Amino acid sequence: MQKSSNILGRIDWVTVMLWLAMMIMGWLNIYAAVYNEQHTSIFDLSQRYGKQLLWIGAAIVLAVFVLVTDNKFYFFFAWVFYGFFLFLLLMVLIIGKEINGAKAWFEIGSFSLQPSEFAKFATGLALASFLNMQRQSSGLRVMVPATAIIMAPAVLIALQPDMGSVITYFAFFVVLYREGMSIWVFVSVIMAVLLFLLSLILGNLPVAIGLVVMAAIALLVTSGYRLTLKASVIMAVTGGIAFFTGHYLLDLDTAVIITLAVVLGGIVYAWYIYRLRLRGPAIVYVFLLGGLLYLLTVDYVFHNVIQPHQQTRINIMLGIEDDPFGEGYNLNQSLISIGSGGVTGKGYLNGTQTKFKFVPEQSTDFIFCTVGEEWGFIGSVVVIGLFVWLLLRLLMLAERQRTTFVRAYGYGVFGLILVHFFINIGMTIGVVPVIGIPLPFFSYGGSSLWGFTLLLFVFLRLDAGRTDYLG
Amino acid sequence: MKDRYANRKYLIMALVLVAALILIARLFYIQIIDKTYRVSAANNALRPVMQYPARGLIYDRNGELIVYNQAAYDLLVIPIQTSAFDTSRFNEILGISMDDFRERMKGAVSYSRRTPSVFMKMISSETYALLQEEMYRFPGFYVQARTLRKYTRPVAAHLLGYVGEVDNKLLARDRYYRSGDYIGVSGIEKSYEEELRGTKGVNIFLVDVHNNIKGSYADGRYDTIAIPGTNLWSTIDISLQEYGEKLMQNKTGSIVVIEPATGEILTLVTSPSYDPNLLVGRIRSENFSLLQADTVKPLFDRALMASYPPGSTFKIMNGLIGLQENVIHPSSLFSCSNGYHAGSLTVGCHTHNSPLDLQEAVAQSCNAWFCNAFRNILENQRYGSVQDAFDQWREYLVAFGFGNKLGIDLPNELPGFIPTRSYYDRYYGKDRWKALTIISLAIGQGEIGATPLQMANMAAIIANRGSFYIPHVVKRVGDNGSPSPLYMQKYITGISPENFEPVIEGMEGAVNGGSGSTARGARLDSIIICGKTGTAQNPHGKDHSIFVAFAPRENPQIAIAVYVENAGFGSTFAAPIASLMIEEYLTGQVRRKYLEDYVLKTVITPDAKEQ
Numbered sequence A: 001m002q003k004s005s006n007i008l009g010r011i012d013w014v015t016v017m018l019w020l021a022m023m024i025m026g027w028l029n030i031y032a033a034v035y036n037e038q039h040t041s042i043f044d045l046s047q048r049y050g051k052q053l054l055w056i057g058a059a060i061v062l063a064v065f066v067l068v069t070d071n072k073f074y075f076f077f078a079w080v081f082y083g084f085f086l087f088l089l090l091m092v093l094i095i096g097k098e099i100n101g102a103k104a105w106f107e108i109g110s111f112s113l114q115p116s117e118f119a120k121f122a123t124g125l126a127l128a129s130f131l132n133m134q135r136q137s138s139g140l141r142v143m144v145p146a147t148a149i150i151m152a153p154a155v156l157i158a159l160q161p162d163m164g165s166v167i168t169y170f171a172f173f174v175v176l177y178r179e180g181m182s183i184w185v186f187v188s189v190i191m192a193v194l195l196f197l198l199s200l201i202l203g204n205l206p207v208a209i210g211l212v213v214m215a216a217i218a219l220l221v222t223s224g225y226r227l228t229l230k231a232s233v234i235m236a237v238t239g240g241i242a243f244f245t246g247h248y249l250l251d252l253d254t255a256v257i258i259t260l261a262v263v264l265g266g267i268v269y270a271w272y273i274y275r276l277r278l279r280g281p282a283i284v285y286v287f288l289l290g291g292l293l294y295l296l297t298v299d300y301v302f303h304n305v306i307q308p309h310q311q312t313r314i315n316i317m318l319g320i321e322d323d324p325f326g327e328g329y330n331l332n333q334s335l336i337s338i339g340s341g342g343v344t345g346k347g348y349l350n351g352t353q354t355k356f357k358f359v360p361e362q363s364t365d366f367i368f369c370t371v372g373e374e375w376g377f378i379g380s381v382v383v384i385g386l387f388v389w390l391l392l393r394l395l396m397l398a399e400r401q402r403t404t405f406v407r408a409y410g411y412g413v414f415g416l417i418l419v420h421f422f423i424n425i426g427m428t429i430g431v432v433p434v435i436g437i438p439l440p441f442f443s444y445g446g447s448s449l450w451g452f453t454l455l456l457f458v459f460l461r462l463d464a465g466r467t468d469y470l471g
Numbered sequence B: 001m002k003d004r005y006a007n008r009k010y011l012i013m014a015l016v017l018v019a020a021l022i023l024i025a026r027l028f029y030i031q032i033i034d035k036t037y038r039v040s041a042a043n044n045a046l047r048p049v050m051q052y053p054a055r056g057l058i059y060d061r062n063g064e065l066i067v068y069n070q071a072a073y074d075l076l077v078i079p080i081q082t083s084a085f086d087t088s089r090f091n092e093i094l095g096i097s098m099d100d101f102r103e104r105m106k107g108a109v110s111y112s113r114r115t116p117s118v119f120m121k122m123i124s125s126e127t128y129a130l131l132q133e134e135m136y137r138f139p140g141f142y143v144q145a146r147t148l149r150k151y152t153r154p155v156a157a158h159l160l161g162y163v164g165e166v167d168n169k170l171l172a173r174d175r176y177y178r179s180g181d182y183i184g185v186s187g188i189e190k191s192y193e194e195e196l197r198g199t200k201g202v203n204i205f206l207v208d209v210h211n212n213i214k215g216s217y218a219d220g221r222y223d224t225i226a227i228p229g230t231n232l233w234s235t236i237d238i239s240l241q242e243y244g245e246k247l248m249q250n251k252t253g254s255i256v257v258i259e260p261a262t263g264e265i266l267t268l269v270t271s272p273s274y275d276p277n278l279l280v281g282r283i284r285s286e287n288f289s290l291l292q293a294d295t296v297k298p299l300f301d302r303a304l305m306a307s308y309p310p311g312s313t314f315k316i317m318n319g320l321i322g323l324q325e326n327v328i329h330p331s332s333l334f335s336c337s338n339g340y341h342a343g344s345l346t347v348g349c350h351t352h353n354s355p356l357d358l359q360e361a362v363a364q365s366c367n368a369w370f371c372n373a374f375r376n377i378l379e380n381q382r383y384g385s386v387q388d389a390f391d392q393w394r395e396y397l398v399a400f401g402f403g404n405k406l407g408i409d410l411p412n413e414l415p416g417f418i419p420t421r422s423y424y425d426r427y428y429g430k431d432r433w434k435a436l437t438i439i440s441l442a443i444g445q446g447e448i449g450a451t452p453l454q455m456a457n458m459a460a461i462i463a464n465r466g467s468f469y470i471p472h473v474v475k476r477v478g479d480n481g482s483p484s485p486l487y488m489q490k491y492i493t494g495i496s497p498e499n500f501e502p503v504i505e506g507m508e509g510a511v512n513g514g515s516g517s518t519a520r521g522a523r524l525d526s527i528i529i530c531g532k533t534g535t536a537q538n539p540h541g542k543d544h545s546i547f548v549a550f551a552p553r554e555n556p557q558i559a560i561a562v563y564v565e566n567a568g569f570g571s572t573f574a575a576p577i578a579s580l581m582i583e584e585y586l587t588g589q590v591r592r593k594y595l596e597d598y599v600l601k602t603v604i605t606p607d608a609k610e611q
């Protein structure tokens, strides 16, 4: 504890400098986004840039405050923080203020706070603390409760509803991956998401056929052509039977027939696999059957359970339906402003497109439009470069920890910043669907800035005290 | 603990680099490779022009157009794109002075140099035509088409509602709207805003320094087309509405007319009212303040919001409930000696024959008869206590639509008030009240309030012998549309059809009976009107006159409630007005000119009550 006097010598100044640089660049771009010659004073507190400057000041105070606290404080109070923020997330559903259709804000005087921005910090701490307590770090007995710790706040936020923030909670799975969650969980999740999207875009049948073809290729690679040939023959026979009965006698959907054929084939095949103890083909088969069943479920749920207006929203998000004044409109305006920036940009405060205020949320979620239009490709790459630098730096810091607690927490901070960075910039240029989440340290807004500052500096504080730990 | 998974950091590191590379590759494509986003020369500017769709039209039930649009134009300016030009010619076209010009220009500049702001709102088509020819001489200026609402007849202002600019609160909540957009603020314009407004479009133009539009940006790839709003067919009979407003001129109150078979509202008059054309365009805000400051409250929609004690018209309800509960019978006789007497309590009545049966009691509006009936309802042995019987009584009223909003497709409807058991428990102590404590409810006085809409709905329910559709003012959304399914569902009230007949007999007697009948002023030779008068006690002045009715007796076509404030007994004004409305609607013309003149000539202003 007495070591906190020389904290200055032990915190990671590279990260601090990157943090400062991003806040200043963000603020310059907010100034440009709401720029108006008649309010030229950059300290005008009635304007967003004036307020942001105030919030940057407060963020610096917060950072200093975090640095002078004892690092064990965060370790011992992790669960208290977690409980407290779960409570706040519950309260905001009851007494919160609704902005843009989500009950996500506490209003204190003229001032609004979004508890979900701070709950990420508490979730990161609690998850790290939990993983730190485990003797072995992988297996279902660890990963199931760990997933519950992540999902509890996410579910409360989904009720607001603020789906953008919910998606960012998936960042914590980077922590679980690093701490040993089975790679197959990730493969399954990625496959599930891909199948879902593909089946909505392409329809059921091509995806079902694609799955069978991919399974055949996987079998060929893992087990050689003789076994693949045998499996294909079995499939062809069962497929023929299933097609005859399903199509001519029962009038079933073709994707259902394929699934039936695979089940039938599996019954024959199972005995064969069991006898020869073939692990590879078994895994391929399980994935194929699981994929097909999942596909049919998605199709059923989407068309029979989800309400029509929710279907529309999902469709718009996937770009299947176009709504001129909905998400598609925002993206078009955003693309025009960034695209018109060219190589070098139009110059600071000279953006024309963004000045028409046709890009919505220009100073918050779409702040990157200003960067793209006024600073061009070069400026955009610089901003992306800063984020890459910060992210790699955080990785390096996390890896040099001696306790699971600090490493897991560090990975949480890293994951959150990565997800925000990629989704936010990605949505402005049409790489990912439009999801309303801020760009860390850049976007206008106190809650987001303080939330990320808190996340980052608690990690820096823990990192500075890494030699204090007994292990 | 040994870190078995340390190698996983490499994959995570790769994830960061892949993410960054995807973003950079995409940026490289849209900012450098793809030329469609590029604005070619530095002196070219992009100009997004909103395409405002025409708002949906509104027709009356017979297909007569009642609300339409007129073109208007906003002159916009982007200060940074202006340069020296012939201001005197400019001002001449617009008909403004140099000072005015400077003032407006200053306003635009102080809003923003780079974004468009309105230089002059709603210029006329003639001015627009002149301006358009010489537009090339005025760089930085351009015109944006808007539409204004117009009304074919100066009536139904509250019902139709008006359109105004969106406020900041809504701008924060709903992303469809932008500052300066119009939105329905009241009436049908508000409740059917989403159908009427259509969808805005945007054209993005490239403009050179000479204010010439050089074409669509990126070949119109980012333009969207405006979709016009949906037309509405109202249930209103606009001629009847106009006639009703004429009858109510110089009086305060309301007329609600419903077609019983469908719940369609034929007329919704509130008086005093105003000409809907007053709240359109540039004159709107000024007129709005004037109307708001007016002491007779012309902006207050009495038909949906004023809650009055229903007075004697409410005896119908107690009669129906008593019959349904089997505590009275059509032939039940109660005597009346100038009122109802129980201990120290007296409810007065006028002089008439005694005793009376149900039909005569309705026709002559005997207070004593209904005090007895009400007592029978609350002291019914079937229920454990007066309080339980009261709950049952209230349930019937709720089924008739009292005490709650009916759910009309107009904003601002109020629920009226029917006291609850706990209301009286709070007032008198738990279960420490009896039938006699609340006996004024027997004759529709006391802690009870109903809106004219609820009373008209009650008349419709009686006309239908026990069922109703929720009253509504729009019968078709879109040229071949239907009403909302909400208004196609039939509601049953829990009173059997046969119990209506004796009460209806009494209502017929009230209008068409011999001496002692209370509403003979409403009698019409050719058509059997069934009605009931009422008088709402008014603690602030002269009582309000009420009349509810339907006609004809068999296969009713019209149900009506009329309120005239400070007019005294229901028979004096409300009944003749209702009778004239029925005659006008059912026969197409009013033959009783003497009665019409009597109503038209009468002036009852709220101020008159002080004398």
Ligand SMILES: [Zn+2]
Pocket: B336, B337, B338, B339, B349, B350, B352, B365, B366, B367, B368, B369
């Ligand atoms: Zn009497």
